[in-house]
Amino acid sequence: MKKVVAITGASSGMGLETTKLMADNNWIVYGGARHIAKIPTTSNIHSLKLDVTDTDSNQNFINTIISEQGHIDALINSAGYGELGPVEDIPIAAARQQFATNFFGAAELTKLVLPQMRKQQHGRIVNISSVGGDIYSPLGAYYHASKAALQQWSDTLDLEVQRFNIRSVVVQPSGTHSTWGPIARKKILQNTHGDPTYTDLVDLMTTTLADNARGMSATATDLAQIIFSATTDKHPHRRYFNTFHDRLTVFVARTLPNIFRRQIQRSIIKTKKQS
Numbered sequence: 001m002k003k004v005v006a007i008t009g010a011s012s013g014m015g016l017e018t019t020k021l022m023a024d025n026n027w028i029v030y031g032g033a034r035h036i037a038k039i040p041t042t043s044n045i046h047s048l049k050l051d052v053t054d055t056d057s058n059q060n061f062i063n064t065i066i067s068e069q070g071h072i073d074a075l076i077n078s079a080g081y082g083e084l085g086p087v088e089d090i091p092i093a094a095a096r097q098q099f100a101t102n103f104f105g106a107a108e109l110t111k112l113v114l115p116q117m118r119k120q121q122h123g124r125i126v127n128i129s130s131v132g133g134d135i136y137s138p139l140g141a142y143y144h145a146s147k148a149a150l151q152q153w154s155d156t157l158d159l160e161v162q163r164f165n166i167r168s169v170v171v172q173p174s175g176t177h178s179t180w181g182p183i184a185r186k187k188i189l190q191n192t193h194g195d196p197t198y199t200d201l202v203d204l205m206t207t208t209l210a211d212n213a214r215g216m217s218a219t220a221t222d223l224a225q226i227i228f229s230a231t232t233d234k235h236p237h238r239r240y241f242n243t244f245h246d247r248l249t250v251f252v253a254r255t256l257p258n259i260f261r262r263q264i265q266r267s268i269i270k271t272k273k274q275s
Contacts, residue, residue, distance in 0.1 A: 002044075004028045004069045005231065006062065008052055008109065009079035011038045014128070014173070017224035018076060019045060025228070030065045033079075052079045052105025053097065062112040074124040074231045075113050077106035077150075082143040082184040084205070085191025086198045094191070095142045102146035107153060110168075118164045125161075125168040126230045127154045131246055133172060135253040138201040139188055155238065169230050171240045172250060173223050218242050 005022050009015035010031030016038065019031040023044035031039045032050030039047035048064060051057040065072050083090060083098035110125055117123030132140065133147035151170050158168040185206050192202055222242055230240045241247040 001071075002026060002028045003073040004030070004065065004071060005074040005076060006030045006032065006065055006072060006109070006113070007076045007078055008032050008050060008105065009128075010047070011035050013078075014220040014223040014227065015076075015078035017220040018078065018227045021221075021224045021228050022231070025232075027073075028069060030061070032061050050079075052109065053100040055108065058105070058108050058112060062109065066116055071120050072113055072116055073122065074126065075109060076126045076128070076227060076231060077109065078128045078227075079105060080128065080146075082140065082187060083191075084139045084143060084184045084187045086139055086201065087141045089191045089193070089195060089198070090142060091191075098142045099146050099149070102143070103149045103153070106150060110157065114161065114166070117166050118161075121165050123161075123164075123166040124231055124236070125154070125157065125166070126227060127151075127168065127170050128227070129154075129170050129172050131172050131174045131241075131249050131253075133170075134250045137205065139198075139205045143184075158238065167236050169236045169238060169240065171223070171227055171230050172246065173218065173226070173242055174246045174249065 005027050007015055007019050007022070007029060010019045010029075011033035015031070015033070019029050019039060023029045023042055027044065029045045030048055031045060032048050032052075033039060034049065034051050036047040036049055039045065041047060046068075048061055049057070050061045062072070080102045081098075083094050106127055113123065113125075127150055129147045129150050132144050133151045136144045151172075154168045154170050161168060188202055188206060192198060226240050226242050230236060239250075241250070
């Protein structure tokens with residue numbers, strides 16, 4: 001019997017590459033996204049329209065998989081984006097949408113698959129977070145908060161479901177060649193509306209995102225390999241990182257927070273002096 005995986009955010013980036021990789025490894029893949037035209041159609045890939053912020057859409061996604069396959073072995077929560085901008089400027093409605101996509105969508109889909117996974121006595125929940133779940137930067141409050149929430153939730157869930165032979169694990173990528181950076185830069189400009197109050201931080205973060213994009217070596221294909229390991233490892237880790245540098249970044253941020261904070265503050269002061 002082929003194994004079955006549900007993947008959200010399957011139309012682009014690491015979600016799309018993971019969809020193709022899982023199918024190439026003989027998994028039956030159900031790829032969900034709002035725009036499904038980019039999801040390839042093969043004998044192993046089924047594309048379904050999915051809006052993770054909509055309960056009816058989530059229920060239809062999972063119910064279709066279970067009714068057609070009779071089981072579901074893994075759920076990969078990959079859908080997400082960055083709602084960036086100053087806390088003062090981001091509308092609360094936009095902040096709620098950030099959590100609805102990055103956190104509550106994953107939580108609702110997981111609730112929908114858990115009864116089936118308990119019944120079959122196995123399953124894997126793979127939650128795509130970010131090093132941004134542990135580190136932070138100006139203008140990223142709601143994004144960082146949503147990823148931190150996803151990680152704490154995943155760890156708690158893992159404690160609850162291990163006894164059913166189900167695991168909940170987290171993948172924490174850093175910068176990757178994808179559409180995330182351009183969308184994040186666009187969000188910063190949309191949310192500030194040309195307001196000069198935070199010009200120094202806007203300049204700092206738009207420049208940083210652009211510089212990071214040019215210097216990124218990780219690709220969505222690289223991350224797909226990590227996600228595949230998180231999904232298939234017989235004895236999974238609680239956290240998965242793409243590089244040692246990603247792991248080190250999180251370690252420093254968690255164990256030496258003052259050093260990390262001072263580095264950010266120096267960057268802000270330097271940018272302010274130049275402006």
